Amino acid sequence: MxxxxxxxxxxxxxxxxxxxxxxxxACSSLPKEQTPTKGKKxxxxxxxxxxxxxxxxxxxxxxxxxxxxxxxxxxxxxxxxxxxxxxxxxxxxxxxxxxxxxxxxxxxxxxxxxxxxxxVGKQARGKILLGEFYLAIDNEEKAGILLQEATEILPPDGKQYTRERAVVYHDRGVLMRRQGDLEKAEELLSLSLAINRREKAREEEANNLYMLASVASAGRQYGKADELLQEALLIDRALERSLAIADDLYAIAIVAEKRNDDDEAYTSFSQCFMIYQAMERLDSAIEVLYRLSALAEALGDEENASRYEAAAQKLEQRGKRSDDEIE
Missing domain, CATH: 1.25.40.10 (Tetratricopeptide repeat domain)
Known part of the structure; x- marks a missing residue:
């Protein structure tokens, strides 16, 4: 033994x-050792x-x-x-x-x-992150097992490990949303939201609101989804989270389309496109341009529909050239 x-x-x-x-x-340019002005930690x-x-x-x-x-x-x-x-x-x-x-x-x-x-807290976080990994590769069974194990590691006293508890509630809510259990998803995400609001964890609060909007949209509660996304957008703007702002605007546009509010969809798609382009997130920018093209075509604006499609194709060529240069 x-x-x-x-x-x-x-x-x-x-x-x-x-x-x-x-x-x-894997990191090709670690800083060279110099006379330290600070400790290593x-x-x-x-x-x-x-x-x-x-x-x-x-x-x-x-x-x-x-x-x-x-x-x-x-x-x-x-x-x-x-x-x-x-x-x-x-x-x-x-x-x-x-x-x-x-x-x-x-x-x-x-x-x-x-x-x-x-x-304990880092064990729970490790299992949560592995759960997120399995969610990312669509292995919901393993994700569920790991997230449940993370829940069981945490002591029942809700005053300890609040960050980990909020994250595991959120991720379990995401899993329930994927599996179509909207009621359970909303319950878990709301538990996470309550913790994050109490702890004033604004970034995590915005993430909760975004996912609660997804649950509401899946339940065809488009007005509620829009309200939740607008609330998330206010937080993300205050925190200057550029990518989150763009993602909020994109989701707002999608919900607006479902509500047949073409003006809101057009405005929000246009706003998120500018952010994606400024951040050089070409795939996202291209997708938004094609959506703007489809929206313009549905509204009978053939000229702008063609312009958006041509702009998307131009960005696709730019992305292809970049890939060729890397290869």
Whole structure:
């Protein structure tokens, strides 16, 4: 038995070391060592802060670079909690970039270390993130199991681990929305919203409102969906979350179409297109242009319908040229 434990311990350490090597080697320009003006943990915190800013703006490759810098400093400081957080942040970037295996590995490594260190909150977060990974690849069964495990890890005292509790309620609500249980989805998302409002977690509150709008829209409650999205938009504007603002406007336009409010749909599509274009999110900008073209055609405006379609095709060619240059 002792020998088995030793083998497992060595295997665990090897997995963590290998993961760190792979993650750090993936970042081609780690900062060179200089005379430090701050401690390593403080430097890691600065890098992570930059990473979060880039992540919020949808600049996931830039965020990944800074989270990798943060991991480097956390490893040098042997800060186990910081290492875990860096793994999770790196995994979130990979997930958004659709590098699914890299995301799964980073989340798993962070969870493994959290379990070794017996950190309840980070164990729950690791399971939540793996649940989000499985949601992203449409494996709802595994996602449900992991989110339930995360719920069970958290102690019944609602005053502890409020952030993790709010996130797991939100993600379980997303899962219920996908599975068509709108009543349960609304119940779980409302529980998350109540926590985030109490904790004044504005970004998470906006995310809750956005998903509650999705539930309302799925239930054909378009007026309610619009109200929830307008509330989310106010928060995201106050926080200057550009990508979230564009996504809110896009959703508002979709709901407006369902309400047969073509003027609102046209205005909101136009606004979100400008943001997507400014952020150089070509795929999203192209999709909006095609929707504007279809809307103009439905309104009998053939000239603008053709203009929007031509603009979309021009952006598609630009994107193709960029891809060719990368290859």
């Amino acid at each position: 002792e020998g088995g434990k030793g083998i497992r311990a060595c295997s665990f350490l090897f997995s963590i070391l290998l993961a760190a090597v792979l993650l750090l080697s 403080a430097q890691a915190a600065d890098f992570a802060s930059f990473g979060r800013e880039y992540f919020t703006e949808g600049r996931y490759k830039d965020a990944l670079t800074f989270f990798s810098y943060a991991l480097h400093q956390q490893i040098l400081a042997d800060n186990r909690e910081g290492i875990i957080d860096s793994y999770f942040d790196i995994g979130r970037c990979h997930l958004e970039l659709k590098a699914f295996e890299e995301a799964r590995q980073a989340f798993s490594d962070g969870l493994m270390l959290a379990e070794k260190e017996e950190l």
